[in-house]
Amino acid sequence: MLQILIGLLAISTIAAVLALLLEIADRYIADYGEKHILINDEKDLLVKGGRPLLFTLGEQGIFLPSACGGKGTCGYCKAKVLEGGGPVLPTETPYLDINELTQNVRISCQLKVKEDLKVQIPEELFLVKERLTPDVKNVQFRILAPEEGIAFKAGQYVQLEIPKYELTSEPEFRAYSIASPPFEHHMVELIITKVPEGAVSTYAHEYLQINEELIMRGPFGEFCLRDSDRxxxxxxxxxxxxxxxxxxxxxxxxxxxxxxxxxxxxxxxxxxxxxxxxxxxxxxxxxxxxxxxxxxxxxxxxxxxxxxxxxxxxxxxxxxxxxxxxxxxxxxxxxxxxxxxxxxxxxxxxxxxxxxxx
Ligand SMILES: Cc1cc2nc3c(=O)[nH]c(=O)nc-3n(C[C@H](O)[C@H](O)[C@H](O)COP(=O)(O)OP(=O)(O)OC[C@H]3O[C@@H](n4cnc5c(N)ncnc54)[C@H](O)[C@@H]3O)c2cc1C
Ligand code: FES
The missing domain is CATH 3.40.50.80 (Nucleotide-binding domain of ferredoxin-NADP reductase (FNR) module)
Known part of the structure; x- marks a missing residue:
């Protein structure tokens, strides 16, 4: 029994080390060169290959919904990938139903841009903009850009991005619902609960400075008031x-x-x-x-x-x-x-x- 356990342990350790080496090689050694991403048959982007589609699109100013910051645990970052993209990964399948699988929907934070892609995303996501937010008091942000402020429906959320700091190895972002009303276009109020060791909430509670500028993306979400008399x-x-x-x-x-x-x-x-x-x-x-x-x-x-x-x-x-x-x-x-x-x-x-x- 001991031998089997040790054998199993050795095999899984070797598998983990190999997976890590492959990931390191993929990230730092493999060079996929430049790739084309054709969006909605209209917009042709020339991008550097090798990074997840979610982040590659984000670098081009196209922001897909995401709540987990690209960790593959929320399933929000769906996009139809009509060509390229390779087979669906095991990390994607928990978030895709049979309909989505047949329609080539993919989890964009899991799919790396290794070849030219043909992608379809809802048009309204082109309207989602990065927003600069300074003048921070606790979790109240004044919108610096764009000048017209933010247009959203009550119930929607934004993604708040924080810079790399001692708890993180890269910038991180998470979803936060907007607590202020939609008629306040130039101010966004968030209520952020501190999660022990939580990357973004800890930053918001302990590191965020008054007048610090952060990036906010959105709005996203379907949790909105319905038209009903009930x-x-x-x-x-x-x-x-x-x-x-x-x-x-x-x-x-x-x-x-x-x-x-x-x-x-x-x-x-x-x-x-x-x-x-x-x-x-x-x-x-x-x-x-x-x-x-x-x-x-x-x-x-x-x-x-x-x-x-x-x-x-x-x-x-x-x-x-x-x-x-x-x-x-x-x-x-x-x-x-x-x-x-x-x-x-x-x-x-x-x-x-x-x-x-x-
Ligand atoms: C649509 C949407 C809207 C949201 N709106 C808000 C909001 O208005 N206010 C708000 O505070 N949060 C909100 N969240 C949650 C928020 O996005 C983050 O998940 C949360 O702040 C934790 O992020 P973090 O980076 O601090 O922790 P992470 O670094 O992501 O997590 C660190 C550890 O804490 C665990 N953890 C994560 N969340 C919790 C939790 N709630 N309790 C205990 N352990 C946890 C994780 O599993 C992990 O092990 C929303 C999430 C979604 C999907
Ligand atoms: S961003 Fe959460 S699963 Fe992709």
């Missing part, structure tokens, strides 16, 4: 409140808040984001109800509100067969639990819209 239930935890806050501010500005309830969950009273603003909204808009719930209160907190998780609020307040539109945003586990409960309560899936911060 009553709304909004559910968020932590920074998942960002896109919902943007939606509420937009609806308030337009005077279109219909009967809406917001369930917001966090741990302690001091975690309650936008608490005063949401209570104020509740006071001024008759149809809006804000129900925060806390999961880690102690007696010293003197908290008299709801205790527990947002799922407890669903159980308590949402009757079976409710005809409501639901918007959920936050960490994947919370979103999954809410989806399960709401489905059990008979809310039709097509009336539930969600965004997972994975």
């Amino acid at each position: 009553e709304m239930l909004m559910i968020a935890t932590g920074s998942g409140l960002a896109p919902i806050h943007s939606m509420l501010r937009q609806m308030k500005q337009e005077g279109t808040i219909k009967k809406t309830t917001l369930f917001f969950g966090d741990r302690k009273p001091e975690d309650l984001l936008y608490y005063d603003a949401l209570r104020e909204l509740e006071r001024t808009v008759a149809d809006f109800t804000y129900i925060p719930t806390l999961s880690r209160t102690t007696e010293e907190d003197h908290w008299t509100g709801e205790k527990g998780r947002v799922t407890d609020l669903i159980k308590k307040y949402i009757p079976d067969q409710s005809s409501i539109d639901v918007y959920i945003c936050g960490v994947p586990a919370m979103v999954e639990s809410c989806l399960e409960l709401l489905t059990q309560k008979g809310v039709p899936p097509e009336q539930i819209c969600f965004d997972k911060f994975e």
Whole structure:
């Protein structure tokens, strides 16, 4: 048994070393020369070969959606590659369904540009621009360029790029939902939760300087308000409140808040984001109800509100067969639990819209 284990260990170590050597050779020695990428049968780009398609397009000012910064873990960076590109890689298949596979959809951060490519991407992605953002106060960014600012729908997100620093070996970018309303074109507010050892969130919390200029790309995303007369239930935890806050501010500005309830969950009273603003909204808009719930209160907190998780609020307040539109945003586990409960309560899936911060 010991021999087999040692044998297996030796084989997997050799395989890992070989894979590493191949990657190093591919990155630093292999020279693929210049390649053509023909986009939508119109735009012919001459690019340096060898880099992933996602980054190669980004260098040309074409930004595909991405939440994981090209690590191959979000599956957002899809593009149709009609010619070139080679076989689909095992790292792509988890994110592609059978339809996409037959239509030559690829995960662009995994596919390296080693030959001429013919690519198809949605036209609206040409409108996604890099934006310079200085004058940083916590996570509020003033748009420096382009002059007209940013146009987005409430609920969408941007990719925030940070420079290489001591925790990273290269610039990194991640997705952050816009918390400010769309009518503020020259300011973008993000709520960034610090993730232990997290590359971008740590930078935003500990390294970002006032007046520092960063690059932001976007907007991206489909988590947007629907045109419907149904009553709304909004559910968020932590920074998942960002896109919902943007939606509420937009609806308030337009005077279109219909009967809406917001369930917001966090741990302690001091975690309650936008608490005063949401209570104020509740006071001024008759149809809006804000129900925060806390999961880690102690007696010293003197908290008299709801205790527990947002799922407890669903159980308590949402009757079976409710005809409501639901918007959920936050960490994947919370979103999954809410989806399960709401489905059990008979809310039709097509009336539930969600965004997972994975
Ligand atoms: C559409 C979309 C919108 C998003 N909007 C927001 C937003 O408004 N605000 C916000 O704060 N985040 C948001 N996120 C999450 C954000 O993109 C990053 O994933 C997050 O900030 C972590 O990035 P990082 O570089 O700091 O950590 P990484 O360097 O990517 O991760 C470091 C380690 O932490 C783990 N990790 C990653 N995320 C978490 C987490 N939440 N909790 C615990 N461990 C984690 C990773 O698995 C990894 O092991 C959004 C994500 C998506 C997909
Ligand atoms: S960018 Fe996340 S999978 Fe490609």
